[in-house]
Amino acid sequence: MRGLAVSAANYALLRIRGEGKHTKNWRPQLLILMKPDKALFPSHPQMLSFAAQLKAGKGITLVNTVLEGDYIERAVEGRAAKMILNDFMDGYGVRGFTQVVTSPDVIQGLTHCIQTAGLGKLRHNTVMIGWPSHWTDDPDQSARFLSVLQAIATANLSLMVAKGVDGFPESTDRLTGTIDVWWIVHDGGMLLLLAFLLQQNPTWKHCTLRIFTIAQLEDNSVQLKRDIEKYLYHLRIKANVTVVELVDSDISAYIYERTLQMEERSKLIQNMRLKKHASKNQLQDIVDNAHSQRDFIETLEPLEDVLEETEPVPVIGVLSAVDVPSSERIQYTYSNITQLRRETYYKQPQRKPDKKNVRKMHTAIELNKHIASLSKEAEIVIVNMPSFPTTPCNNENYMTFLEVLTEGIERVLMVRGSGQEVITIYS
Incomplete structure (x- = not known):
């Protein structure tokens, strides 16, 4: 059955290879850039919950993270980070794909994700990232953040920046405001x-x-x-x-x-x-x-x-x-x-x-x-x-x-x- 599913997916991707989506049918297809902590866990997992609420299981959701360092030296950590991301996506009910990129420079790694994430027409048109809440403590953090924003704009993609994301509601919450x-x-x-x-x-x-x-x-x-x-x-x-x-x-x-x-x-x-x-x-x-x-x-x-x-x-x-x-x-x-x-x-x-x-x-x-x-x-x-x-x-x-x-x-x-x-x- 797996071979049949792969064959059907390949056929569908090739069928839409040359088709362009009409502007009026635009819907957000998300690429979520997650920052890992020292234990390789997502720093702001509530972004996944918000994405699940926004997407309702429809369309494509890509979750990428970047590890700083040498790829050969951190290959094992990269595989572990990918498994952690998959577990978090399942836990928050996000249907999509994950990818971990290892790069000597984090900004370059994020830029590569923005350019290359997805396959064929199954690509993102919107990037979601978290607001750097401690940018005033690090003079270079604002420059790094804006470098990512510039890359998103250069790729002609839409942008969503979540501020106060750790306080965003859980999927089990019911808001009335x-x-x-x-x-x-x-x-x-x-x-x-x-x-x-x-x-x-x-x-x-x-x-x-x-x-x-x-x-x-x-x-x-x-x-x-x-x-x-x-x-x-x-x-x-x-x-x-x-x-x-x-x-x-x-x-x-x-x-x-x-x-x-x-x-x-x-x-x-x-x-x-x-x-x-x-x-x-x-x-x-x-x-x-x-x-x-x-x-x-x-x-x-x-x-x-x-x-x-x-x-x-x-x-x-x-x-x-x-x-x-x-x-x-x-x-x-x-x-x-x-x-x-x-x-x-x-x-x-x-x-x-x-x-x-x-x-x-x-x-x-x-x-x-x-x-x-x-x-x-x-x-x-x-x-x-x-x-x-x-x-x-x-x-x-x-x-x-x-x-x-x-x-x-x-x-x-x-x-x-x-x-x-x-x-x-x-x-």
């Missing part, structure tokens, strides 16, 4: 899809789905909420929609990225050859049409100017949103926690901080204020992950931004799509 989606960067609907898939599992089945979308004061917030509710009704998804209005400076760090996302999504729709009336019924178009028709491109600072801007400005006390000129509100979403504490909470007339860092951290503070106020009691918060830094000198600032953005939230799933995920009511 809320699943909160903070839709800051409108990326085609991946956040909504993940929340919907979680609700199909008994652990999350009785949770209420809440969607918080960000709008500017000049946007048509009433129409935006009405259109999203209508769209969710057609998808038969029950959710409470809340539109959070922020002034320009509060979300300025996301305007540049939102514009790029809109352009990429438009190209994707053209490639899909959707009819004009069909594309207007996509969730992304509903959001875009609600935003004001002003030209975002004309309000953006040139990329070179953003990176090279070093003019300091004195800051006394808390910097209010209205104090930031509209022409200076575009920036990247990373800053430094030390500067944050000194520049926004204490009066230091003698110090002249970089005005970019003040504006960037102001974005994180304002967004966290709303998230902590509205979602503090949520069972899980799903939020967008901003673009990764392109230079190593910004690594710590980027990590600090994410820490401030999610401060006070027990369970957070930070998500960054690949741009290939589209949710539409058309099949």
Whole structure:
């Protein structure tokens, strides 16, 4: 019987070898990167439990881990680690495959896993990793973490980063709270899809789905909420929609990225050859049409100017949103926690901080204020992950931004799509 099963599997793999999956049929196929402890056990086994809840036994789940060292010397440990991973997968009800890679450099080993995991069309499209909770104690940990994120982005894969994963629920738990989606960067609907898939599992089945979308004061917030509710009704998804209005400076760090996302999504729709009336019924178009028709491109600072801007400005006390000129509100979403504490909470007339860092951290503070106020009691918060830094000198600032953005939230799933995920009511 085993020979027959192998023959059938080989036949099926060859049949789908040249077929491409349609964008609208996108579902997360997971590659979970597990960090082993000194005893070769997974450091965060709750990631397996969360994967089982998200996948519900459907699709493919790959679990990989990397051992640092020489392959020949650690071959026995590698086989032992693989057996341990298999036992954990069976214990948590995860259906999939495991692989242990031994490499002299952990980052290179993880990069190899991202590139080569799977077989044929049975490959991952999403990578899930845990948040490095002790990165502030190790100056190099943030650089290693972001190197993995860069590799994932280069491979054009989606990303899920679980923060506070050790506190994620067991499969035997039954939650009754809320699943909160903070839709800051409108990326085609991946956040909504993940929340919907979680609700199909008994652990999350009785949770209420809440969607918080960000709008500017000049946007048509009433129409935006009405259109999203209508769209969710057609998808038969029950959710409470809340539109959070922020002034320009509060979300300025996301305007540049939102514009790029809109352009990429438009190209994707053209490639899909959707009819004009069909594309207007996509969730992304509903959001875009609600935003004001002003030209975002004309309000953006040139990329070179953003990176090279070093003019300091004195800051006394808390910097209010209205104090930031509209022409200076575009920036990247990373800053430094030390500067944050000194520049926004204490009066230091003698110090002249970089005005970019003040504006960037102001974005994180304002967004966290709303998230902590509205979602503090949520069972899980799903939020967008901003673009990764392109230079190593910004690594710590980027990590600090994410820490401030999610401060006070027990369970957070930070998500960054690949741009290939589209949710539409058309099949």
